[in-house]
Amino acid sequence: MNFSLIEILAAGSATLAVLMCGITSLKAQLQALACQTALFAGICVLVGIQQHAEHFLILALVIFLLKAIGIPLFLGWSSQRMGIQRDTGVTLNPGITLMMGFGALLAGYFLTPQFAVQSAGNPICAGISLALLFIGMLLMITRRLAISQVVGFLVMENGIFLYGLTQTHGMPHLVEMAAIFEVLIAVLIAGLVIFRINRSFEHIDVSKMRTLRH
Amino acid sequence: MLLLTAAIVGKNEIITIPLPWFLGDAGFSMLIDPLSRWFLAIIGLVGIPVALFAPGYLLHLQKQVSLGLVWAGLALLMISMAGVVLAANAIFFIVAWELMALSSFFLVASNHEQKESRHASFIYLGATRIGTAFLMGGFLWMHYLTGSWNFSDWGISGFSALGPALLIFIGLATKAGCWPFHLWLPIAHPAAPAPVSALMSGVMIKTAIYAMARLFIIGPHINVPILGKIILILGAISAFWGVIFALLQHDLKRLLAYHSVENIGIIMMGLGISMLGSLFNQPLLIQLGLAAALFHTLNHAIFKSLLFLGAGAIDARTHLRDIEQMGGLIRRMPWTAGAFIVGSAAICALPPLNGFASEWMLYQGFFNLALSAPLLGFRLGGLLLMGILALIGVLAIACFVKAVSIAFLGNPRSPQAEHAKEGNSGMVAAQLFLSLLCLGLGLAVPLLINPLGAITSMTGSPSQLGHVWSIPIAILTLLLIATVGALAAWRFTLVSLKPGRKYNTWDCGFGILGPRTQYTATSFAQPISRIFGSIYHYAVEISTKGRQRRHFPEAVNAETMYEAYLETKLYRPFLSAVQRFAGTFLMRLQAGSIHQYLIYILLVLGLLLWVGVLR
């Protein structure tokens, strides 16, 4: 079993994503997200070394600072201000969600042949990015608190980015930077809006927000 | 006599005995080969204790049951089962199969004064009819494809074989009690008298397994790749389904019947692995799966009959089948309790008994699948199946700890349990015989490798089973007994120096606890039932009555409910639709008018003449 270092790191981030499905403590989730994104930054560095392009190293730095450190800190700060520590309101039992996360990993494996781009190498990463996509969606569906859903969105975004990074020969530098900043702004806005929702409704439990039209 | 001769195994040859009787196209020919001998041994081994047990048991049913009918039925059942495993062609097979079904129907209905028995026998008859219909359809199709009724000519493979294979499989699965055709089993088996349940659950459903092995795996067989996967998956589902429903039961016999469903599932998993082995062309896998399945068949026959006989002994002495009314029977029926504990340990696959040996072989089969299958999906499946088997094993342990502890241990929960007495010598002897067999078979596995090897070598390659069983179980058992013995000697001498005292169970100072404060079976199963609650809609409703409900309730009512979705959402609507159809539409065809019937006869005659003339 000869895996390149990129594939090992990608597998590590997929493992973390699967484990995130079962974590209910918000702080732990943010820490897992931070680790996952840090691994992802590492992949970026490796791709940069492999393709001898410097902009990947800058990209890795940006990812690390903004997504691995900045966003979790911001979300952690806002959840602390809202007094939330634990997302106990999950619609599916965390144990079953873990199994479904593992199933998403399997689905990613079986769909790899359809999605892997042969010329770019790293075939496993295509499957892993699909798995991350599914797991992100799973997290968004099964969590009740809005902040956890933002975390799911970020995992999904990680997956898409991984696919773009490893299966193409590098997207244009500008597109990637733009994407990152877009995500940053989205999360900032989401955080602020959630804060306001909490102020108005005293909670951010999404399942109770179905009567908003009244 | 007949039962004992069925246990005698003949020479290790393939003997074809065409008797000078004819049924249509085919002779009454029989075939004795290693597979048949294995099943004959099972029939005989279970028949002996059943014969020992029955006289004592039937004494208590004397008034309701005609003894002649029961004994005749039992004899007929044994003969027909032997006929099934000896049949060499499809016609003889069906004749013996039908005879088996009829005799067991009469046995289930033997207690026909009770409404429950009648209802159960009716459902059993219906299920068996439908199963045989499928089976006959499959056999007819096979005859059409191969032109012969002999099993040895039925070696076909490919797409055309899929249809008959599926029909035959559904017929056999109905008889075996495989999910989703298992619904009749928990209804029919408890309604029969205990020795009959033992025979039915221990041996009769195994004849379907014999047919599956004969038709799909051994020698010239129907080779359809997808059937292996179907059998494996259905087997896994049956095993799981059987055991989680068994946890909910508190009727001892129904609980045991659900465990039969579970074990048939395990056996079918072994058969499925074997068929996957032939798909991947791995002879070791074929042989391991088959050997594990057949070994488990033998073991299950032994310990399931042991358990049913134990339940029967309790029923005979206390007229109780509900474990929530029993308790403390270990002091009053010590031999039955001891045998039942041995049987429970065997069914939970605890070393060094026989259940462990066959489940270990099945584990090795799964491991081999994980090692050698060409596709990742199947390899992962092999490991996952090991996990599923472990899950089933622990659920079985939970279920039997519940059954044994509520029924035998603790304090009696009803006057009948309090005044129970040990069964008579025949009943005890039968159970002891089976317990010793459990232990013996577990320790003597190397001796069984040869007969199993003879069977598996019929799948095309010489037996590779010699290297499989590697655990020195006999030495380890001796070591265990020696250790426990040494500790026991030490402890008992220690205790005799400082004699202890007997006192009440710890009651937190509330005073002497009665039998009602003990744990109940429902409470024991509650945590697990809640975890699997979504599968069968498990719910607990508690209502309190009284003026001051919160502080001084007068009556508290707790009700647990579950629902078998398969039964209520699939079978019942289907059956009621059939009934409606039969009631309204078909009624019109049977108006009772003689003229109408004469017209029917005329029409059919005309049709036959026309068809004859055309030929």
Place this chain on the structure above:
Amino acid sequence: MNNYLLLLFNLINLIFIPLLLMGVIRKVKALMQNRIGSPILQPFYDLAKFLRKSETISQTASWVFLWNPLIGLGVAVIAVLLVPWAGPLLPPSWAPATNFLLIIYLLSLGKFFAMLSAMDTGSAFGGIGASREATISMLAEPALIIGLGALALGNGSTDLLTIFSNPSNPFIAGLVGAALVILALAELSRIPVDDPTTHLELTMVHEAMILENSGPNLALTEYAVALRSCLFFGLAMQTLMHIAPGFYQLELFPRYIISLAGLLGLGALVAVAEGVMVKLKWRSVPNFLAFGTVLSLLAALIAVWPK
């Protein structure tokens, strides 16, 4: 000759190390709670004290209750002898006896009788303990077998001695080791699955089952618990140490010393965790054990990967 020496060494091991492990765990936990705590050898003194006392046996109890500690201890002794928890201390010809399926089912035999004896006294404590023990086992055992199976796939054999004498994939070893730590906490009834120090029925599972035991019976039961702790933690530690590529090649004695140090270290870590965490709500226990299952499943996925 060498084989007999090894056997003697094993026997000495299993007399001293398990209770030492329990002592270390208790001492570290006391230190975490800012107490001096009992001396490290306290479990030995406790056992001696129990053996000197006389027994009180419930009137409802039967032979199941009397024989359970003996069977449990016998099973634990044999399991600890067979499992290479401190390196392969058995001659290679014994490998088939160390089959992990045999070991796990042997331990299940002990558990079966433990649950029966808990129900034997007719007390509701025993009932709730046995019922919860059954549930925890149900959640833990599949993960255990899948994890050990994943380890075994790399070596093509289900014998533990062979597994631990050969190299393993570091990722599989890491994942299975982590899973084994979680499952050990479940099987040994430690925090966060069950609290081994309280005696309230809502917070005890294992203690509820052994509530009625006293005197020599209690001594035997406690010793069996110590042996099983040694087994599970030792197994977890061995698996984790197999992450290091050269570990399986070490000579017998250095490997034993390192394993022992690792075992006591793991015990200390568990005690630290016990000081920091609390017992989980009963309804959250399945979610915690699901982590163990998923780690095993991930290891299984890596193990079946095409070469």
